[in-house]
Amino acid sequence: xxxxxxxxxxEAPMRQIDSDFYDDYPELRHEGAVKGGLAxxxxxxxxxxxxxxxxxxxxxxxxAALLGLSVSHFTRAFKCTVGVxxxxxxxxxxxxxxxxxxxxxxxxxxxxxxxxxxCDQSHFTRAFQAQMGxxxxxxxxxxxx
Numbered sequence: 001x002x003x004x005x006x007x008x009x010x011e012a013p014m015r016q017i018d019s020d021f022y023d024d025y026p027e028l029r030h031e032g033a034v035k036g037g038l039a040x041x042x043x044x045x046x047x048x049x050x051x052x053x054x055x056x057x058x059x060x061x062x063x064a065a066l067l068g069l070s071v072s073h074f075t076r077a078f079k080c081t082v083g084v085x086x087x088x089x090x091x092x093x094x095x096x097x098x099x100x101x102x103x104x105x106x107x108x109x110x111x112x113x114x115x116x117x118x119c120d121q122s123h124f125t126r127a128f129q130a131q132m133g134x135x136x137x138x139x140x141x142x143x144x145x
Contacts, residue, residue: 043082046078049066050093054094055117060075092131094116095127098112098113098124099143109121109124109125124136
């Protein structure tokens with residue numbers, strides 16, 4: 001039973017999200033918001049939502065709507081805060097999650113690609129190679145050694 005007088009704190013899950021986000025973007029690790037950018041609470045909400053929905057289609061319009069911002073304002077503020085446009089950030093998160101999945105299982109690359117929001121293995125391979133500098137199969141073999 002909940003004690004109605006004791007405040008419920010959900011900071012622990014947010015700290016994990018903050019930690020993951022700032023591991024990828026250490027230059028943003030500070031308390032205040034970036035001038036012209038998103039507030040820290042907006043970044044936390046957005047990154048958590050993106051990570052929870054990597055397997056689905058993530059459009060800039062839906063990301064902007066999540067924060068109640070226009071698409072143009074959101075895109076400018078996101079790039080100002082994170083350093084890359086939302087589309088690029090989502091792609092980076094998908095590749096990072098796919099890397100973790102490749103290390104954890106021997107599942108086929110096609111299934112991993114679909115599970116992380118890529119339309120097919122070819123799309124996954126192009127995105128992976130652009131970001132990691134090598135193909136996913138070569139990376140998987142080298143990482144498993």
